[in-house]
Amino acid sequence: MxxxxxxxxxxxxxxxxxxxxxxxxxxxxxxxxxxxxxxxxxxxxxxxxxxxxxxxxxxxxxxxxxxxxxxxxxxxxxxxxxxxxxxxxxxxxxxxxxxxxxxxxxxxxxxxxxxxxxxxxxxxxxxxxxxxxxxxxxxxxxxxxxxxxxxxxxxxxxxxxxxxxxxxxxxxxxxxxxxxxxxxxxxxxxxxxxxxxxxxxxxxxxFTLDYQNFKIKVNTLYWIDETKDDPNDLCLHGDITVTIGGEELSSSCTVSAAALRMLKTLWEDHLLTKGGQILPCCGNFMIPNETLDEVEIIGCDTGIDWTILHEDGMIKLITEKENTVFVYYLQYKEEVLRFVDMVENYYKISLPKNIPEDEFERNGYMAFWNEWHRRRGRKSEK
Structure with a gap:
């Protein structure tokens, strides 16, 4: 100066x-x-x-x-x-x-x-x-x-x-x-x-006074048949409970899609949308971009959603019932990354996936992990 x-x-x-x-x-x-x-x-x-x-x-x-x-x-x-x-x-x-x-x-x-x-x-x-x-x-x-x-x-x-x-x-x-x-x-x-x-x-x-404003609880994780490790199933499912303020949102959802969508919200706002819910019932149709570093996940209209806004240095969460809470960004980020890493670790301890022979499906899966690891801040291992 x-x-x-x-x-x-x-x-x-x-x-x-x-x-x-x-x-x-x-x-x-x-x-x-x-x-x-x-x-x-x-x-x-x-x-x-x-x-x-x-x-x-x-x-x-x-x-x-x-x-x-x-x-x-x-x-x-x-x-x-x-x-x-x-x-x-x-x-x-x-x-x-x-x-x-x-x-x-x-x-x-x-x-x-x-x-x-x-x-x-x-x-x-x-x-x-x-x-x-x-x-x-x-x-x-x-x-x-x-x-x-x-x-x-x-x-x-x-x-x-x-x-x-x-x-x-x-x-x-x-x-x-x-x-x-x-x-x-x-x-x-x-x-x-x-x-x-x-x-x-x-x-x-x-953050001790308001640390419970936003919590993600993973109750169970499983592949779609719920009975065995399936190397052909590319999408992880699970039973999830998300707490926003005093409201609990529970869903049996595609957690792999949910985790990537939450990861994106560390940079982007998310508005209520059909087919793009934060906790989607379905999330197995993946559309890659040309460079295979981002993917659009398409699902059905069933799922649980909430609005996520970056506002005045805070994260503003609004549920479908219009309950609203503010969370410190770093607090929000820590909880999201904890969930993201839990999902990724489940893939790591499971059998290696059989990569699809179909080029479109293969590129979608590759783009999914490329975007995941780019946003998570480490090189893709998939």
């Missing part, structure tokens, strides 16, 4: 890479985002109403551990969004006391509105328009324990009102760390690989 570049220009450039215009960062979502919502299992208060210092220390320890694990560079942009424009010099001075080597400071105002939700869906904006005073600091280091403690205390009787207001951005990578209060942390990244190690290290703390 050029030293004369304004901090608001640096921020706007990073936000453009996230696909959004300049906005209050407490509403920022992205495809590559982790939500860690259990910093401590203890209750914030003791029986006498006083603060539970053990809980506070556990929150502080977890937040500090996660931040240090990410290994941010020394080229940091610290954002303090005073959301309601009530300037508090004491809070500003405290924040600055936690920052080391402030090389540049900037401030400006922006307007924003609360979205109004119904059934977890934003239906319109609040009529009231708020003015956010944004403070931006370019720094090398942060006294994170001192700062994080006050953020954690913000929602439970602390002296500073830093709730949902402080954002630490690594200018080099664009990663954003947002400890919003004692309840949790959001981490956003421009590339999935920036979050891979974090997710692996803190997996049990990620």
């Amino acid at each position: 050029k030293t004369q570049e304004r901090l608001n220009d640096i921020l706007k450039n990073i936000l453009e890479q996230y696909g959004v215009e300049d906005k209050t960062l407490n509403r920022l979502t992205h495809k590559y985002m982790l939500h860690i919502d259990e910093l401590s299992e203890k209750y914030q208060y003791l029986e006498d109403g006083s603060l539970n210092e053990t809980c506070i220390e556990e929150c502080l320890q977890k937040a500090t551990e996660i931040y240090r694990f990410i290994n941010f560079s020394d080229n940091l942009l610290v954002i303090y969004d005073n959301l309601f424009g009530q300037e508090n010099e004491r809070e500003k001075e405290f924040l600055e006391s936690t920052l080391t080597h402030i090389s540049k400071y900037d401030t400006y105002k922006l307007k924003w509105q609360y979205p109004i939700y119904k059934n977890d869906l934003p239906i319109h904006q609040d009529n009231e328009i708020y003015t956010c005073i944004r403070h931006l600091y370019r720094v090398k280091e942060i006294n994170i324990q001192k700062l994080f403690r006050e953020i954690i205390l913000s929602d439970i009787g602390g002296e500073m009102d830093f709730c949902s207001s402080i954002f630490i951005i690594d200018i080099n990578s664009g990663c954003i760390f947002h400890l919003y209060d004692d309840r949790g942390i959001y981490i956003l990244a421009l590339k999935e690989e920036y979050l891979t190690d974090v997710w692996g290290e803190f997996h049990d703390s990620v």
Whole structure:
């Protein structure tokens, strides 16, 4: 970055890479985002109403551990969004006391509105328009324990009102760390690989509150005759239960077609359609493209389907009964890939398939696996 570049220009450039215009960062979502919502299992208060210092220390320890694990560079942009424009010099001075080597400071105002939700869906904006005073600091280091403690205390009787207001951005990578209060942390990244190690290290703390919003349960897998391993049967079947919110969708379906269709939804939206259901009864007619790297699977009109949309960095699932839930993209991806790998492994432990002599059928089967492995991120083995 050029030293004369304004901090608001640096921020706007990073936000453009996230696909959004300049906005209050407490509403920022992205495809590559982790939500860690259990910093401590203890209750914030003791029986006498006083603060539970053990809980506070556990929150502080977890937040500090996660931040240090990410290994941010020394080229940091610290954002303090005073959301309601009530300037508090004491809070500003405290924040600055936690920052080391402030090389540049900037401030400006922006307007924003609360979205109004119904059934977890934003239906319109609040009529009231708020003015956010944004403070931006370019720094090398942060006294994170001192700062994080006050953020954690913000929602439970602390002296500073830093709730949902402080954002630490690594200018080099664009990663954003947002400890919003004692309840949790959001981490956003421009590339999935920036979050891979974090997710692996803190997996049990990620998405814990809403992890059951989308689950795929494989009850049984079998070939069409249900009695033996059949090397002539190219399509795997099974009994599947998919949970979307509180709704359970159970089907005896062609799971090989279901898995590929779910795999496609990691990149594409899926709308309700006849013959192309996510859990199809039939899926044995495969039409290859010319290069044999994609296949269209045609089935009957029987099956279970739901809408899958990529929206504001989240996956939006809408059942045929119009039940709607939002799932973090990485959470959705993990569940889909777990199902995909389970189906593929069943093929691997079964007898090798007898490849059809008919050219059209053979090309369809080859295209199926070529697309499968291309989307799964590995070379075809079929």
